[in-house]
Amino acid sequence: MIQHTLPAARARRALSHLLLALAIGFCLAATARAAPSLAAQRVAFRQAWAVAQQGGDGWRNWAKSLADYPLYPYLEEAALEHDVDTLDRATVTDFLARYHDLLPAADLRRAWLRSQARQQHWDDFLALYRPGLGDALACDALQAKLAQGGTLDFERDLATLWAKPSLPNACDTVLAAAHDAGLLTDARLWTRIDRALDGGQAGTVAALAAWLPGEEGKVAARLAQALRDPAAAVADAANWPDTPRHRQAAALALQRLARRDTEAADAGWQRLRPRFSFTPTQRDGVLYALALYHATDFDEHALVRLAALPADAQTATSREWRARVALARQDWPAVLAALDAMPAGQQDEDEWRYFRARALAATGHADQADALYGKLAQEPTYYGFLAADRVQGDYAICPLDPPDDPQREQDLLARAGLQRAFELFAVDLPQLARREWSHALDGADAGTLRLAARLAYERQWYDRAVFTYSSGDALRYYDQRFPLASQDGVVPQAQQAGIDPSWAYAIARAESAWMSDAHSGADARGLMQLVPATAAQVAKKNGLDWSGGQSLYDPVVNIVLGTRYLAQMAARYGGAPWLASAAYNAGPNKVDAWLDQRGSLPADLFVATIPYHETRDYVARVMAFAVIYDWRLSGKALPLASRMPPVGQPYRLPDVHSPRRDVTCPATSAPAPASSAVAGTPH
Template identity: 70%
Template sequence: MPVFRSSPRRLPFPLTRCLAGMAVVVLALVRSTSATAAAAPTDAQRAAFKQAYATAQQQGGDAWRAQAQGLRDYVLYPYLEAAALEHDLATLDLARVQDYLTRYPAMIPADDLRRAFLGELARRQDWTDFLPLYQDGLGDALTCDALQARMAQGQSLDFDRDLAALWQKPALPGACDPVLDAAHDAGLLTPTRLWARIDRAVAAGAGGTVAALASWLPARDAETAQRLALALRDPAEAVAQAAHWPDTPRHRHAAALALQRLARRDSSRADQAWLTLRKRFHFSDEQRNDVLNALALFHATDFDDHALQRLAELPAAAQTDATREWRVRVALAEQNWRAVLGAIDALSPEQQRDGEWRYFRARALAELGKPAQAQQQYTALASEPTFFGFLAADRSDAPYALCPWTLDEDDARARSLLADIGMQRAFELFAVDLPRDARREWARALRGSDETTRRQAALLAYQRGWYDRAVFTFSSGDALRLYEQRFPLASQDGVVPQAQQAGIDPSWAYAIARAESAWMSDAHSGADARGLMQLIPATGAQVARSYGLPWNGGDSLYDPVVNVQLGTRYLAQMAQRYNGAPWLASAAYNAGPIKLDQWLAARGTLPPDVFTATIPYKETREYVARVMAFSVIYDWRLSGSAVPVDQRLTPIGTTYVPPAAGAVRKPVSCPADVGTEPAASGSVAAPTAASSSSDS
């Protein structure tokens, strides 16, 4: 993303009479049955639902009911009342909530209402009403609220019964603070228990938890724990203070931890601190190796002088897959092809099977004057439909290997799915533009189902334009060859005409959207990036101003048409900054142009494939590979052939021109020995988010 910046079936018999004590059970069964005989929802019903739902959310009360006339039998009707009740939480009483839960048991909006009202009761400290409504398994915050409720009614805390499970977690919500305070006052939080949780928190990097727990330890132990917290929070200050710490096991742990974390931020400063602290502390072999590993790794990600030598000389016990991999990357950055081969030979067997290292083995052999061996490697790799497989096909003059597969429709299974009330709700929620709720209903309806059923459901979703269900479902085995479903041509979103108007290749625009959001129109990242092409509101506003396009605020980015219109223009801006090169613009789109400019300044003379391999951010490296591979697949889907990848990876500083009508294109064929696609770069289904730290 640009850094300017998750059923019951119908019973075959009527339920006409029952005992009064079974009334709730009957209602549950009746309301969760499928509506096989019900007519398909109409556009008028959907429009009425949207209007009533907006009113329920914004006004609460009963105003929505007038707009919901005729929707009583509509499959999403329970969502209306739940939305109104959630709006009115502050004035609700237990009876109204229980009435809804009784009428709509086991439904997702009922579960949400229960959680929300329990939270409101906890805010009111109304523990009398809280306990009858509470159920186990509603999350740590409500678990702690329930413990508060029981204490308010005179129940004493028991560590094993009440706290042992919570105590295993490195961080807890604020709702647990009163419970932990009470446990401490009751003498339940012994030093042994406190240290056990502190150790877990340290392992998880939860410095705040460590600092909070430290205050409950005896004074000397509290000081030691605070030093562990300091190592997590401010490693530079911790290594400075460590020169005066005693050589005890926990202080050694804190010092080693601080050195490793400082290496990530400032490898040269960590080097100097290591020279001092290794004389003061009797580090264990494991601690010593962990520090040496971190120093070598982060000197490598900085591409410092002697980084290659440090990695090669790293003791075997200190090596990891990351250091072995970075030995190859540093050798590539130096274009030391003999060192590249040596580093690849030092990789683990599993790493050596990765397409990236098979490609660079061939590349090194070619550079070292061994073209026959290189071609043998390229030819084998060219049979794989991945970024490195496509690069190998270009270098061996082979067609791209794409072998489409078709999933047979199972009519009986499809009818069964469509008759399921949970699936009906899922499809209908998608139809009324509530994709998050749709995904939740989908997940519940398919819970425990087999792979065949899930695939048929995804096929039904694809046929209805719900593309992200297919992208995420068809993510392994033969399903990776369901290119039509995994790489949808969402023409209604205007990708092709908008890309053409922006002056960029439509297949690249499709690839960015696919990599960014996997076609989830409501995708929302932690950096506030939104929609199909993951724009943040500030970027959307800037692009709109630059192109004289309308701008209706950040939420408009969830409209696929708006998102694609602005996203293609933003891509055009990134491309223009980098001489039109889509591969460099993709890197900037993910990591930001400031970072990319730094990398170009340091290594901008490298060939494109080598430069990509030396991008310090793992996510951005994989993102560029994924987008370029997706561009090939979308190009093929749009035209039946593809512009070669090596034409898309223009040398740094040269101008790239989007392919015109007469451009040379690469044929696509299906090798006779086709098997399942490997899950390598270019075959990843999930969307990504920008990284802000070096690879590790």
């Protein structure tokens, strides 16, 4: 039964691990003189790793069989880093000497330097400091220099740091010393303020404003306000003088306000336009922001605003939004006019070729439309699949296998760095594994990277293939780019949840690229990127065990909960995968609001008019990935159109009897471009 899935699975895994450990222990005792097996070393490493992270030397009791194990240095480093505040320099120096070219040595060096900086042990800090360890430690090194009576030189010590829009807190003391020494001239302060403005770093601008004299400090503070609170800045600007920097602040505030409240920005523009002598660039920037954000609101005057923008103010984004607004209105002549206004390269993107064909068909040019559909249908992308559905054609998927080069693969497997990477992955330390991978393959050519990705795929380390096979013919390595990770239980869990397994696979692929430890800025975790609070609710609703947020990094747990949450989203939208995918990404409240505004649109037009670029791209990728996964599972593919029923029309879950499209490889077929809905990799 479903409610027993999680505890039963964990119990089986725990029992399996216990039996394995006992068996290994018995074998080791019986064959004390024999070299331990790799499996036994992995078990011993996991045990030693857990102890090493608590500090001290207790881990050594668990690591007696690991002297020649590739990951042994990680154990010692973990224990030393735990106790870093009490380490003496000799202990650290000894470790660095023994493992000088390994990542654990670099980690311990950084940890110890940070500790010495906190304790202001500057002699020890400088003894082991090396340039290139990051901005925070670079500033700590300058602070150490000052503490020992040294002086600062701007060009030598600060110029590189000064060019960055934001710096860590460790630099505050050094910058204050530079200011007191007269190194931060007004001209240099304004140079950095402008960089910070470009980077949207209001905090940096506000901090630097305090070092500017009189009126200059006031206007710099108003620039920071324009970033932080544009509504207040627009209101206050009515009392500002018409100086170059105040014009800059007013224009910036209007542009930032347009993102949040287009009506307020419109009113502010009408008040401030006659007050300030805006430059043409500033004027066009404000007009651009107003036009663009009125378009994302689908304002009734958006098309006129976008079309009226000066040529120099037009961008690829403003041109595409002219087309999206026209699509939302199903104003097909306006769609064609918007597409014609795009430069050739933008017109050639698969999305706009598809909608040109849609517009041609809607304006009575069926033959031209079918010709465009037919050509686009030869591409394995979201829009290629939609085009194939329009002309009832086969899907163009041309699989290839990665090249086989046994000798070079053996050479790669002999690399100590890759050995460590594969072992770290095998003992469930994927973040460290990716670091070793990148370090070992730094500077490698494309062929070497692809061979390494193949080796990773064979070891069920799927994300390496997903990210490596991202261009050219490698886009056709479908087995590797769209793995069927059956050990995670996607198919049976999707079936139990009542959703299509190919859709569940597509969501996992789009969310994490099969990185089980994926963690987003919003605290979404694991393969299907669930937020702990959501996962807890899903577990409760479905009678599933819940062991906390960390359990979401267990692929089995994540898939069980993720498929149930997908089922909840699908039920909210009549089962429609495309709407449920949008809700999975942007949240159901946003999708409900968009449906209230444009729910009468056909599905392909609705997706094209989703205001969030991330969600538009996400839905397109998931739908394309579902086609590919359906083909991988069944040999044919459910028509994409059937996954995108009109709003309000119930969706029928496919089964083995559902009609599917044949998949063929046209002679003229080329791999999808890297920017396409299928070729792109997540994040």
